[in-house]
Amino acid sequence: MTKEEKYSxxxxxxxxxxxxxxxxxxxxxxxxxxxxxxxxxQKIDTLKEAIQSGLTIRLYVEGKYSAHSTNRLDQTELARFIEQAIAGTRYLSADPFRSLPEPSLYYKGDGADLKTVDRGYDQLDPATKVELAFQVENEVWKKDDRIISVTAGYSDYTNNVVMVTSNGFSGDSERSTFGLSASVSVNGGDARPSEGWSERAILFDKLVKSGIGATALDRALKKIGQTKIGSGKYNMIVENRAVGRLFSPLINALNGYSIQQKNSFLIDKIGERVASEKLMLTDDPFIVGGHGSRLFDNEGLAAQKRVVFDKGVLSTYFIDTYYGKKLNMAPTSGETTNLVFETGSTNLEGLIKAMNNGILVTGFNGGNTNGSTGDFSYGIDGFLVENGEVVQPVSEMNISGNMKELWMALAEVGNDPYLLSSWQTPSLLFNKIDFSGI
Structure with a gap:
């Protein structure tokens, strides 16, 4: 179905x-x-291809709301589907906060090309995809006697969406992504440490296609000999790829749903300093080639660049139309785009060299955060650092504390943002975090 046919x-x-x-x-x-x-x-384990089409309709009927989806796009069948959906909506309870956005807030068109889709997606040969997956595995295959298993993979995805509302919005968007990954487990004595590595890109030509398997193997081998160390307060560096586990509860606390449900530790904190002055964060939807770039959100609200934290001071929440009405707040969008940190001057290696005694965290295992209080506990994998040198892999340890205290303890921000995600997290250094071990 062409874009014009979708609009029609x-x-x-x-x-x-x-x-x-x-x-x-x-x-x-x-x-x-x-x-x-x-x-x-050296064998194909999974080979999948999928094409999907579907229509979602959001209905506002006599003060009542419902949403319905179907993959049947024939007009005759669709007409009956819509009529039944309207009839069903009438049985629901009224919700006075449900409505489409104010038309003045909609994206009006003529935005810049943010280059979020690869126009050559359909020309990529399936044989090339298989070859790339084997190429990743071959970087590891029989390269070390300690290898137990290797899995490598290729994936891609593209979608296009047309959205129209009855009160004046009309817009379309496209997106693509390509990925390569490897996972390696090795014999480490009593333990079998495993590690992975992946690369991702919006454009196939920009996808890193070598070094993935080798990096996964190297990271797995470095985990051999993992052990607990003594409990205590340690300075903590979190690798950029792992920061999202600690960053996610902070962003979730800014969501309109969490605030309205009293499940946020940052309720009524706009204009207050809630984190270290090192935390400078912007939500920027207009980065060309950004993984979260867009001109409008899933309601049609025009995208806007917003400061989220300014030297630790909270500047905005992520509020959609519905929760904006319930909270008596102006909608900003219920979704993040590209979250961009103001970075420091030091990369991960520099942060390690400057640390006298601490722990480098490279991954998290289980754990949770209480959304309303901010209390958290997570299992970690990583390395003990002494006098600026990595000396020992560590595991089976937990970090615990409170999110508000954790982000107040942010001491340094690396200059190595993770650019394979819409959350462009750099490596971060936190002071005096509680670790439990021996």
Whole structure:
């Protein structure tokens, strides 16, 4: 289905819903393609390809709301589907906070090309995908007697969406991603440490295609000999790829749903300093080629660049139309885009060299955070650092504390943002974190 055909079908569906009793309507029509290749022991373990199309309709009927999805896009079948959805919505309880956004907040078109899709996606030969997966595995295959197992994989995904509302929004977006990954487990005596590595890109030509398996193997071998060390307060460096585990509860606390449900430790904190002055964070939807770049969100609200934390002072929440009305707050968008840290001057190696005694965390194992209080506990993998040198792999240890205290303890921000995600987290140094071990 072409983009023009999607728009035509969406406009028809909106009119049909209005004609049959809906007060407001929003339609999204999406089409996606994906493929996945996994190889193991020089054989193809998984080979998948999928093409999906579907329509989602959001209905506002007599003060009541519902959302419905279908992959049946024939107008005759769709007409009946819409009529039944409207009839069902009438049985629901009224919700006075449900409505489409104010039209003045919609994206009006003519935005810049953010280059979020590879136009050559459909020209990529399936044989090339299989070859790339084997290429990753071959970097590791029989390279060390301690290897127990190796899994390597290739994946890609693309989608395009057209969205139209009954009160004036019309827009479309496209996105693609390509990935390569490896996972390696090795014999480490009583333990069998494992590690992985992956690369990701929006454009196939920009995808890093070598060194993935070798890096996964190197990281796994370095974990041999993991052990607990003594409990205590240690300075902690968190590798950029692992920061998301600690960053996620902070961002979740800014979500309108969490705030309205009293499940946020940052309720009523706008304008207050809630983190270290080292935390400078911006939500930037307009980065060309950014993994989270967009011109509008899933409601059609025009994207805006926003400061989230300014020297530790909280500047904004992520509020959609519904929770904005419930909280009596102006909507900003219920979604993050590219979260960008103001980085420091030192990379991960520099942060390690400057640490006299501490722990480098490279991964987390289990654990949780209490959203309302901020109390957390996580298992960690990593390395003991002494006098600026990595001296011992550590595991089976936990960190615990409170998110507000943790982010107040942020002492340094690395200059190595993780650019393979919309959350561009750099390596971070925190002072005096509680570790439990022996």
């Amino acid at each position: 079908l969406a406009n028809w569906a909106i009119q049909h819903a209005l004609d049959h009793g809906a007060d407001q309507v929003a339609i999204s029509i999406a089409q996606s393609k994906s493929s996945q290749v996994d190889v193991r022991e």
